[in-house]
Amino acid sequence: MVISDDRMSAEIHCKKIPKGKAKSFLSEENLLNFLNEYKITFGIDQKVVQLIAKNKISIKKFPMTIARGIPPKKGTDGSITYKLDYSSEVDRNSNWNFRDIMRIPSVKANQKLATITLPTKGEEGINVLGQKLKAQHGKPIQINAGINVIFNEDDLSFYSSIDGQVSITERDIKVHPVYEVNESLSMKTGNLDFVGSIIIKGDVPTGYTVKAKGDIKIFGIVEAATIISGGSVFVAEGLAGLQKGTIKAEENIHIGYINQGIVHANDSVYVENSIIHSEITANKQVFCQKGNIIGGSLSAGQLIEAKDIGNRLSTKTHITLGINQLVHDKKNKLLTKKKELDSTLTKLKTIGEKLNNRQHDAKTRITLLRQRHSTLKVMEEMKEIDSKLAKMNAFLGSEKKAKIIVQNTIYPNVMIAFGKYKHNVNRMHKRVNIKLDQNEIVIRALED
Numbered sequence: 001m002v003i004s005d006d007r008m009s010a011e012i013h014c015k016k017i018p019k020g021k022a023k024s025f026l027s028e029e030n031l032l033n034f035l036n037e038y039k040i041t042f043g044i045d046q047k048v049v050q051l052i053a054k055n056k057i058s059i060k061k062f063p064m065t066i067a068r069g070i071p072p073k074k075g076t077d078g079s080i081t082y083k084l085d086y087s088s089e090v091d092r093n094s095n096w097n098f099r100d101i102m103r104i105p106s107v108k109a110n111q112k113l114a115t116i117t118l119p120t121k122g123e124e125g126i127n128v129l130g131q132k133l134k135a136q137h138g139k140p141i142q143i144n145a146g147i148n149v150i151f152n153e154d155d156l157s158f159y160s161s162i163d164g165q166v167s168i169t170e171r172d173i174k175v176h177p178v179y180e181v182n183e184s185l186s187m188k189t190g191n192l193d194f195v196g197s198i199i200i201k202g203d204v205p206t207g208y209t210v211k212a213k214g215d216i217k218i219f220g221i222v223e224a225a226t227i228i229s230g231g232s233v234f235v236a237e238g239l240a241g242l243q244k245g246t247i248k249a250e251e252n253i254h255i256g257y258i259n260q261g262i263v264h265a266n267d268s269v270y271v272e273n274s275i276i277h278s279e280i281t282a283n284k285q286v287f288c289q290k291g292n293i294i295g296g297s298l299s300a301g302q303l304i305e306a307k308d309i310g311n312r313l314s315t316k317t318h319i320t321l322g323i324n325q326l327v328h329d330k331k332n333k334l335l336t337k338k339k340e341l342d343s344t345l346t347k348l349k350t351i352g353e354k355l356n357n358r359q360h361d362a363k364t365r366i367t368l369l370r371q372r373h374s375t376l377k378v379m380e381e382m383k384e385i386d387s388k389l390a391k392m393n394a395f396l397g398s399e400k401k402a403k404i405i406v407q408n409t410i411y412p413n414v415m416i417a418f419g420k421y422k423h424n425v426n427r428m429h430k431r432v433n434i435k436l437d438q439n440e441i442v443i444r445a446l447e448d
Contacts, residue, residue, distance in 0.1 A: 001038050007127040008069040010040050012052070014062040028053040035066070041130040043068045072125035075138030079117045082168075083157075104179055105166045106195040113149065113166065113173055116141055116156040146174035163195040163213055177214065184220060185210070197231065206242070222247065222261075232267075239263070241278070253282075257291065268300075275306075289407065293317060304404045310411030310425070320417045321402035321436075331392045338385045341378050348375045404434040405446065416441055 002011045031049050035041075044067045052064075084107070107113060122135025145151040148162045149172075160166070164175040177196040181189055184202030192198055197214030206224040210216060215231040222235055224244040232251040239245050241261030247253055253265045257273040258280065268284045274291030280298045288306040297318035298304055310317050348371055355368045402418065410432060414425040423441035431446040 001034070001040075002063065003038065003040070003128065007129055007131070008071060009065055010035070010038070010067040010128045011063040012066045014059055039130075040067050040128050042126050043070065043128050067128040069127035069133075070125045072133045072135040073123040074136045075120040075122040077138045078119040078141040080114050080141050080143060081117065082114045083112045104192065104194045106164070107160045107166050107175060108163050108195060109160060111160050113158040113160055113175075115158075116143075118156065142171070144172045146172035148175040148177065149173050165194065165196060179212075185225075203237075206245075216249075233265075238273070239278075243277075293319075300402070302402050306406060307408045308410070309404075309406055310409075310414040312411065314411060314413040317414045318417070319404060319414060321404065322419045331389065334385050334389055334392075338382060338389075341382050341385070345375065345378050345382070348378065402436070404432075406432050406434070407446070410434075410443075 002013060004010070028049055031053060032044075035044060045065070048064055048066050085105075119138030119140050122137050124135050125133035127133060145158055146167075148160060148164060150159045150161050151157070152159060158173050160175045162175055162177055164177045165179050167174040167176060178199055179192070179194045179196060180199045180201070181192070182201050183189075185192070185200065185204050185208045191209045192200075193209075193211045195213045197216065198210060198212045199217045199219075200210070201219045203220035204210060204218055204222045204225040204227065209226040209228075210218075211228045213230040215234065216227055216229045217234045218227070219236045221237040222239045222241075222245055224240075224242040226245075227233055227235075227247040229249045229251075231249065233247055233249045233253045233255070235247070235253075235255040238255055238257035238259065239247060239261035240259050243260045244262075245260070246262040247255070247264075249265045249267075251265070252267045253263060253269045255263075255269075255271055258271055258275045258278045260276065261278045263269060263278065263280045265282045265284075267282070269280055269282045269286045271286070271288045272290055273288075275286075275288050275293045275296070275298070277295035279296055280286055280300075282300045284301055285303040286298055286300045286305070288304075290307055292308040292311065293304075293306045294308075294311050295315045295317055297320070299320040301322065304319060304321065309319065352368070352371050352375065355364055355371060358364050360368075404416065406429070408431065410425055410429045412426055412428060416423045416425065416434060418436040418441055421436060421439060421441055425443075429443055432443050433446045434441065434443050436442075
């Protein structure tokens with residue numbers, strides 16, 4: 001009898017069977033007693049025992065494995081399943097922009113990032129001596145909830161607590177609220193589109209687009225590029241737009257200078273130096289305290305303040321106060337749409353009256369249901385338009401409170417408009433405050 005070193009198997013050897021004693025010597029009982037002498041109690045192959053006992057195996061078949069143990073079964077390791085595509089690869093379809101080089105792996109607040117599968121326990125084994133063998137349990141996945149990530153014990157899942165960029169390492173999952181580029185944009189980085197804030201420690205060259213749901217901070221120059229922010233925009237140098245460069249912000253814009261650019265802020269625009277031949281709109285204020293406003297058009301809901309407006313060459317410059325042109329255009333579009341909806345509603349009511357006068361068969365009932373559904377939908381659209389118009393009307397009349405402050409000089413050929421009231425400046429004025437007073441644009445000396 002030979003037992004393996006790991007005691008997981010046993011072999012029976014037979015070199016010679018005594019003559020005349022084969023039947024009794026190889027009986028099943030004797031074989032089992034023989035195994036018992038070696039303390040072999042588990043995994044005995046009963047078929048082999050029976051074959052040997054019945055003398056149906058040639059001596060040439062020996063040695064034979066007569067017992068086998070059951071090895072321990074290792075548990076399954078824990079795993080993690082990611083719930084979205086974290087790849088930075090861009091889908092290069094037929095609409096692909098060659099400047100779209102990479103995709104920032106972005107998520108929104110409360111979005112599920114990944115789910116953990118717990119490890120399983122191992123199953124014990126047993127050797128031919130009947131001894132139990134300990135099993136190795138599966139290893140848990142070693143990954144933690146990093147900054148701005150929450151782990152939910154109920155569904156064993158990771159969730160983002162903010163909008164931001166996902167970062168995955170062997171140790172943890174993080175969500176960063178800011179995406180940083182430590183150089184000027186180039187074909188290495190391409191266009192940027194991010195749900196958080198973006199910081200660019202360089203320039204944004206012509207042709208590139210930067211979009212962010214949060215703030216955008218640029219330490220260099222913006223050329224004929226497009227910058228769109230759901231927060232505020234900060235540009236350390238300025239915008240050299242070549243009449244194409246555009247900056248839009250849901251909040252404020254802070255910038256060094258604007259030259260041939262298109263700028264719109266839902267709040268205010270703060271310019272450190274000059275605004276030259278540009279199109280500027282702000283729902284609240286435009287500040288240009290240290291520089292000139294020359295050429296182009298500026299529109300603000302409350303205040304425009306500058307060192308100088310216009311220049312000695314009498315360059316045509318348009319200044320609009322109160323309801324800005326964009327709001328005015330939007331209002332006209334809404335009024336047109338409301339008129340169309342009102343006409344549609346009248347037609348639907350006429351159709352409804354005719355249907356109610358008919359006998360209500362199945363076809364008529366279906367048509368009437370559709371008519372009522374369409375009527376409700378149109379009424380909801382009209383209600384939404386009325387709400388938007390009400391907000392816009394809050395700007396109407398704001399020109400009466402709006403003003404222009406010129407700290408140094410306003411030059412001739414500056415066209416000033418307060419709503420529907422207009423005035424073309426025909427001579428130079430020093431340090432003035434311009435307002436709408438009793439439906440007339442008045443230019444008064446600025447009080448010290």
